[in-house]
Amino acid sequence: MEILRTLPGDDVRQILWRFADRYDLQMLVQSARSVARGPVARLVAEGARNSHAWTDQKASLLKAFDESGITGLFMDPEQGGFIEGPKNLALALVAFELSWVDGGAATSSLAGNLALAPIHERGTPEQRDTYMRRAMPPQPDEDRQIWRGAFALTEPLPYVGVETGLLSGRVRIAEWVEGKEPLLQVEKRGRFITNMGFANFVTAAVDSGDERIKGSCMVILEETDPGMFDRGAATRKLVHQLSSTGDPVFSLRVRASRIIGGYTVKDGVLVPRYSHGEIIEAVFRRTRVTVGLMTSAKLLSAVEPVIRYQRGRFRGGETITPGSPRYELGLQQKEDVLQRLIDVWATGEAGASLGFAAARLFDELDPLERAKDEIFARQGIGGGSAQMKALRRLQKDALEFLALSAKPAGERDAALEADPLVRFLLLDSLANVLCPACKLWNTGYGATVMREAVSLMGGYGITEDCPGFLGHKWMDAQLEATYEGPEAVQRRQLSLTMVNELFLEQFRMWIGEMREIAWRRPGTGACTLATAMEVWRWTLAHLQRATDADGAKLYHGTRQGVTFPLADALCWLLASRQQILDVLELEAKGPDNPVVAEGLAGLISFLTDLCHVQSARAAGEVGRICAELVHGYNRHPTWDGEGCGTSCGLGELDPLASFVPGVAGPAGGALEGSGHVRPHPPKAGPCVRFDGLEEFVRLRLRLDGCLTGARLAKDRAAAQLTTVMIPEALDYPQ
Amino acid sequence: MTTGYQIVVCGGIVPDPLQTLDPVANPAGPTIKNEMMLPAVLDPWAAHALYEAAHLAKATPGSKVWLVSLGPKAKLQQVMMTVAQKVPFELVALDGQAGGFTDTYEVAALLAGAIQAIPGLDRSRLLVFGGWESASRGAGATLQMVGERLHVLDQFQGVDRLAIAADGSFQILERIEGGRHQVSTCAGPPAVLGWATGSLPEPPNNSQVGMANMRTVMPALHRAKPAKVGAEGVTFARVSLPSQRRDTRIVKDLPVGEIAREIVAWITGA
Secondary structure, eight states, rough: OOOOOOOOHHHHHHHHOOTTOHHHHHHHHHHHHHHHHIIHHHHHHHHHGGOOOOOOHHHHHHHHHHHHHHHHGOOOGGGGOOOOOOOOHHHHHHHHHTTTTHHHHHHHHHHHHHHHHHHHHHHHHHHHHHHHHHOOOOOOTOOOOOOOOEEEEOTTTTTSSTTTTTOOOOEEEEEEEESSSOOOEEEEEOOSEEETTOEEEEEEEEEOOOOTSSOEEEEEETTSSEEEEEEEOOOOOOOTTTOOOEEEEEEEEEEGGGGGTTTEEETEEEEESSSHHHHHHHHHHHHHHHHHHHHHHHHHHHHHHHHHHHHTTTOOOOOOOOSHHHHHTTGGHHHHHHHHHHHHHHHHHHHHHHHHHHHHHHHHHHHHHHHHHHHHHHTTSSSTTTHHHHHHHHHHHHHHHHHTTTTTTSSSSSHHHHHHHHHHHHHHHHHHHHHIIIIIIIIHHHHHHHHHHHTGGGGGGOOOOOOOOHHHHHHHHHHHHHTOOOOHHHHHHHHHHHHHHHHHHHHHHHHHHHHHHHHOOOOGSSSHHHHHHHHHHHHHHHHOOOTTTTSSSSTTTHHHHHHHHHHHHHHHHHHHHHHHHHHHHHHHHHGSSSHHHHHHHHHHHHHHHHHHHHHHHHHHHHHHHHHHHHHHHHHOOOOOHHHHTTTTTTTTHHHHTTSSTTTTTGSSSTTTTOOOOOTTOOOSSOOOOOOOOOOHHHHHHHHHHHHTTTTHHHHHHHHHHTOOOOSSSSOOOO | OSSOOEEEEEEEEETTSSSSEEEEEEEEEEEETTTGGSSSEEEEHHHHHHHHHHHHHSSSTTTEEEEEEEEEEHHHHHHHHHHTTSSSOOEEEEEEESSTTTTHHHHHHHHHHHHHHHHTTOOEEEEEEEESSOSSSOOOOOOHHHHTHHHHHOOOEEEEEEEOOTOOOEEEEEEEEEEEEEEEEEEEEEEEESSSSSSSSOOOOOHHHHHHHHHHHHHHTTEEEEEEOOOOOOOOOOOOOOOOOOOOOOOOSSSSHHHHHHHHHHHHTT
16 A cells, blocks of 8 residues: 655645646745744744733844845836735745734734735725835845835724724824815824834724714834824734734824825815725735635644654653654554644644635636626726625626636637636636635634644643643634634624625535546545535525515525525535645646655645545535525424424334334334324434425435545554654754 | 855765665566655765855855756656755756666766856866765765866865864865774865765755756756666675674663673774
8 A cells, every 4th residue: 555655745735726837835835934934933843922012133034034035026027026916825834824823923924914904905006006115125236225014993992893994093184275185183092003013004994073074994004103102012912923913003294195095085185095995995805815725734733843853742752662662653643643643633724725726716706806896897886885886787797708618618708718707707706605615614613623733732832831832722723713713703793794695606506516526536535525615505505585484584684694694604515625635736737747746646645534534524514504504494393282293293204214223113103193103211302394495305314425535544644644754853943 | 356265065865764675676677666656865975065165155255056866757856855945056956766776986977077067167166965875875985086087186084073174275074993084185176075974954944946956857857868877787785684683681770880891882882
């Protein structure tokens, strides 16, 4: 049997995550890694995380980011950057590398980009030119200071946090001389604002406090603006201590040209071109993917130190001699620790696959979005609702495109294929699902699994001495599940976007795709996943039309008990699907790379087993969630006349007995004259009937059967952990 | 006529020293277990030579640096993703086996051939740099043979410093026994310098340098010719890692002065 010989290296990751042909990104990865496993790791090992304050020691990281190209990554070449085109995948890779060692370092780097993102996405050309250039590290022949930014949205309670619309920050007209640019007075208090210890400028969300200003907007504030630029006290956070976080207070006077995206004046009222909501929507839908990947990096980073700990656990004991199983394998003699590490590894792989797929999707979407805006501008269609209305009209075309896409090339509609608006609609419908799914599942479930990784280190795991800083990473994961929109926000978004007809049609096609893969590569778990996807799809359709026992609609915005679990279930499916697709990519492309080709068979075999393990876990979650939702809102029958009317009659359980052994047995005899089953003393209550749910019962039954072989895959994968070759030592300090 | 130097650095790749390096025998001879799959780095000795070369080139207008490297093309590419961000150079790649079990004579012949084939190379200004030995095998012979094949007879090994005098002559510090240096002078190029560690730190990554280098690195990798190299006819009687020796003594409350006396005694062999 081919075995897993070494841990997957860069060549493998480049194929899995589709940047084998991007040397700019490969260099970037190496650059970010050298910072992460050098200065960042040294700071963590020296205990720099043990203070809330922003210290010179921590500030040294900013210089390391500048020198390595991490700071300049966000900029376009004309602004001094070095990567052409969209940078979502690039940013994701950097965050992944930094988080491999410390999430706070990644946050520190990303927060600067977050401050620039409103300007990048929605700023005027002048704003973009000014601030992007200032934020670029100076070249050797330049004599200037770099500008660093902070993004100020969150405010002290009860204002903006989860609810992004509830702003207390205000902007008023301070002075407006006829024919001149208005001066604005901005009042803003921030909470948990990253980079506040050193930011030279802030992009702040504020609402109008003046009838001469319409709605909300974002404004750029500079530290030298007249008024108060108070950085505030450092937040006493327990995590991400290598980033600077504070609660600032701003009371500043600025020119109206600082409104991000500009403004118009209509009937004496200043109308910002973009509301703060429009801007943050454009920003967060990209940056949230990156945060999701930060937690996946932690999980994958845990594999090597845990294996090393497991193997060396008993070495040094007087009776433990080299060559003995206890010396060579240590804890790895026990099945449980191996299988739990497989769960950690599989979750990390699935999360990374989902996150990088989402990042690539945004790279594809960005130019289409710009093309869409240009087309609409030519047609005189403005932003917001006008665009949404226009796009809704194209929904039919996009559905037709999907229907035709399965047909041979000659039978497709070339015009539809070439239409950028159709392509935008399709990708946008996916991005609107993949982004929140990645943020929600990778961080939320990732934090839970990170706890498992810590537990595999025993008491060592919750000390500062733990190799790989796993204890820190566990805590950090909790913040990643919270900032840039906590789990509830992501679930809420998913509950809206996952019912988009365009997404659902693509999801339906993915089921076919998984079935085809299952036929070709049965060991991947694609079969399990396809059935789980069918269960989810059926459940969604059912919940959209069904009511609960009291007649209330089930799939409704206010019924988060229905919509949120279903959103959770979808995330499992999306992650597992992408994990399978990535392994198939490696299988197809790996032989072309001599480095990867050596040992590829063993690697593919192992990664395939990981897919199977993960798809089984996903199927289990989906089955449980869907069953609860489908059955859980029907009232349980009781032993009264009405209840008996909805419970199984004599003989009705008999057919089920063939695949649910014993189900009919305890039912006992019939109630006199009712024809229904009589409660048997050891039986808790009457069994419900599944009228109208036969298809769901069939799918659930099939799903159980589809788990066949999943545990064997786990056994195989776990066994590989005992033989895989790992480095002699971790490549960063501890 | 250029007054700059034409600096050719010979540098191979070796497995990352943090990896588990386990020599194993196979029918074709000894190898490192899973060597192809292990991450590789530019040979540390050669890396010092490259940084010194870049430093000299920067200080001497009109100079240019080439890096001639023999190794599996795919692995070279991975290593270049880091090395190319350090200093400006032009890559000359040879697609062949790398490692500690190839014949030095064959490697030297290939490297010398590649240097001779560099278009427009001004041999009168040529400086051949490299590591005085290699992390994969400390034979210390390759660079000398490269020099011989190129008819460069001024050769220096274990170099820690190269200083250029006003008249263009070199003052070179070579390591000798006892932690001391031998000081030599040389009229100027052409010369071969096998570097020890030099005195320069590893330069930080510079993405701009990387992007500029990649414009020539990637084409160089694409056109890298297969280079047959091995150890045909050589029999390896035994290969093994140097044995590790660790004497640990746990003593509590030992005065600092006593610790210092022990260290001095150990160093002086008293």
